[in-house]
Amino acid sequence: MNQGHTSCGQEVVEADRVAAFSDGVFAFAITLLVITIHVPGPAELGTKSLLIALGQQWPNYLSYVLSFIQVGQVWANHHTMFTYIKRVNHILIVFNTLLLMNIAVLPFPTALLALYIGTKDQYAAVMVYSGTLAVGGIFYNALWWYASHHSGLLDPKLDPQVVHRVTRRYLLGPILYTLACAFSLFWNGIVSLVLCIFLITFYLLPTVAGRITLLRRE
Amino acid sequence: MNQGHTSCGQEVVEADRVAAFSDGVFAFAITLLVITIHVPGPAELGTKSLLIALGQQWPNYLSYVLSFIQVGQVWANHHTMFTYIKRVNHILIVFNTLLLMNIAVLPFPTALLALYIGTKDQYAAVMVYSGTLAVGGIFYNALWWYASHHSGLLDPKLDPQVVHRVTRRYLLGPILYTLACAFSLFWNGIVSLVLCIFLITFYLLPTVAGRITLLRRE
C-alpha cells in the first residue's frame, strides 16, 4: 500500500478479499444451521412433557453438531489453503464459488437428516447428506488442484513437497464420503451414517492435532 | 494511518468500509438463499419415497444454483468496481444501497421461481425474477456511471480507456435481462427462463475468463 500499486501487491489484496468473502459465507452458513433444529410448540406436545419431546428429537441435535463441526473443519482447511494462494483468477473464483455453494446449502441436507433419522426414508436422507459432503470434497480438491497446477497462483516460497503432501491428504475426504454415500443403500443407511459421524469427529481428536501445524509454511 | 489523517487517506478508508459493508451483505445474501429450498416433511410425502419427493422439487435446486451464481458474479464485479473507486460521497452510497437492496431481496424471487416453475403462473415468477435481475443491472450501471462521471471518485491512476471499456461491458447485463423480462409474456416464460439460465452460466465459462483480468488496473 505504501509502495504504490504494484500488480503483485494488488493481487495479494485480491486473494485476501476472496478469502474474507469466503470466511463470511462460512461464518453465516455455520450460524444459520440452528434453523434446522425444530422448536416444538405447546400444541405439538399433547400429553408429553417438554423434556420428553426435546429428548425425542435427538436427531436434530446430532445433525446440527455434525454439520457444525464439518463446516468448522472445512473453514479451517480452506483458510489454510488461502494462506498458500497468493493470486486469484476467474477460474479459481469459479471453483471457490462452487465450494461455497456446497457449504451454504448444508442446512438443507442437515434438516433432512434431522427429520428422517429413524424413519424408513433414513437411507435417502443419509445418501443426500453424505453425497453433499462428497461433492464438497470434490469441489475442494478441484480448487486446490487448479491452484497448485496453474502457474503463478501459489506462494512461490512454498516447498513443492508440502504441496504434494497437502494434495495427497485432501484427496482422502471425497473418497471416503463417496464410499459413505454408496453405503447408504445398505442397512437403511446406518453404516453410512456411522461412517460420517466417525469421519467428522475423527478430525477433532488431539492425535491429528499436527494437521494444521503441518500445513504451516515452514 | 502512520502519516496522520490526510483527507485523502481518510476517504480511501471510507471507500474500503463501504466495500466491506457491501461484501458482508453479499456474503449474507448468498448464504441466506438456502432458506428458499423446501424441506419436505414426512407428512407431505404420502406414499412417495423421500428420494422421489426430493427429485420432484428440482425447480428448488435450479433456482438456488442460478441465484447463487448470480450473487457470486455480481459480488466479483462489485468488488472489482470498488478497487477503482477511491472516494465515496452521499449519492454514491445511496446508489450502492439501492444495489444492495436488490441483491438482498433476491431470496424472494428465487423462492417464487422454486414454487411456480411448471405451473400456469410460471410466466409471472420468471417475470419477477428476470425483472429483479434487470433492475439490479440498472442500479449497478447507475452506480458505475455516477462514480465515473462525478469528478474525483475514481482512482486518478485509472486509464480512461479501461473506464470506457468497463462502462460498455456493464451495459450489456440490464439490456439482456430487460429483454428476458419482456419475453416472460410468451410461451409461459420458458424462453425468458432459458435466457436467464444461459446468461448466468455463460459468465462461468473459461472462455470469458479474461474478464476479471481485463478489469485489473494495468
Added chain:
Amino acid sequence: MNQGHTSCGQEVVEADRVAAFSDGVFAFAITLLVITIHVPGPAELGTKSLLIALGQQWPNYLSYVLSFIQVGQVWANHHTMFTYIKRVNHILIVFNTLLLMNIAVLPFPTALLALYIGTKDQYAAVMVYSGTLAVGGIFYNALWWYASHHSGLLDPKLDPQVVHRVTRRYLLGPILYTLACAFSLFWNGIVSLVLCIFLITFYLLPTVAGRITLLRRE
C-alpha cells in the same frame, strides 16, 4: 502495530473492532429483512393469478424498502460516528449494544407493518414501527452524548464546533419519530405512516447530500 503496543494504539484497535462488529450486525440485519416478505404459495392463490396476488401484498414491499433504507442510513451515520470515536469503554459498549439490539429487532416491526397496513390494526403496527425507530434514535443519541461528554473517548483532533453541530442534528431523529409514534393514535395511523415514509426517504435526496461530507473531519 510496528511501534509496540502503546495503550493508545491498543484502544484505537479496540474501537475499530467494536465498529467492525457493529458493521457486521448492520449488514446481517439489513439482509435478514427479506424474510419479512411473504412468499405466496400456490394454495393461497385460489383463482387469483400470481401477479395479482403479488401486487396485493404491496405493504410487504413498502415495509421492506423503508426498513432497508433506514438501516442503511443508521449504518452510514453510525459508521461516521465511529470515525470520531477513538477509544471505547464498558459503558459505551453497553450503549452500542442497546443500539444494535434496536437495529437487529427491526425485522419484527417490519413484518408487523407488512401484515397490518390496510387493516383495522394498522395504527398498532405503525405505533410499534415508529416507536422502534424513536427508541433507536434515543439509543443513538445516548451513545453519541456519552462519547462526546466522557473525557478521552473522541478523537482529540476533532473541532468542538463540529461536535456541537453533530449533536444538534442527531437530536432531530428521535423527536420526530416520537411525534410519529404519538400520531399513530389518529386516523388509524395513516399520518404517522406518511411521516415515517417522508423522514426515511428525505435523507436519500441529493439536497441533503452535504450531510456526510459535513461530518468529515476537516
Added chain:
Amino acid sequence: MNQGHTSCGQEVVEADRVAAFSDGVFAFAITLLVITIHVPGPAELGTKSLLIALGQQWPNYLSYVLSFIQVGQVWANHHTMFTYIKRVNHILIVFNTLLLMNIAVLPFPTALLALYIGTKDQYAAVMVYSGTLAVGGIFYNALWWYASHHSGLLDPKLDPQVVHRVTRRYLLGPILYTLACAFSLFWNGIVSLVLCIFLITFYLLPTVAGRITLLRRE
C-alpha cells in the same frame, strides 16, 4: 508483512483470522435472535386487538433481550481474550469451535423460553436455557484454560498476575449458571429464571464497568 513471513508474524495473523471468524459468528448469531420473536398473524388475533396480542407475548421480548445481552457480553469477553492470545493451534481451534457452537445454538433455547414461560413446562425451558449458558461457560473456561496453560499461545508480555485474575473471574459464570440450571427443578423454574435475568443484567451495570478496563494489557 513488510519484514517477510516470520513464523511469529504468520501465527499472529492466524489468531487474528480465528478472532475475525468468531466475530462473524457472534454478529450473525446475535442478529438471528430476532427470528425467535413470534409475529402474530391477523388470523391468530380473533377478537383481540393487535396491541393486546403483542403485549401478551412479553416472554418473547424478555427472551430476546436476555439472549442479545448475553451474546453481546460473551462477544466482548471473547474479543478481549483474543487480544491476549497470540498463537493458535488445532486444539485451541477445537475449543473455540465448541464455544461458537454453543453461541450459535442460542436461538433454539431462546425460542423455547419465549414459548414456555408461564406454562407448566416452564421449568424445562428454563433448564435448557440456563443449561446452555452453563455449557457455554464451561467451553469458555476450557478455551482460556488451554490457552493459558499451553506454552507459547498467550502474548509473552502479559503479566502472569493478570492471567491469574482473569482465570478466577471467568470461573464464576459456569458455576452460577450450573446452579441456575439445578434450581430449575424448584418452583417451576422461577428462581432459576430470576437468577439468569439477574446474572445477565448485572454485567451491564456501571458498577462493574471496570471489568473491561481491568482486562486491558497494562
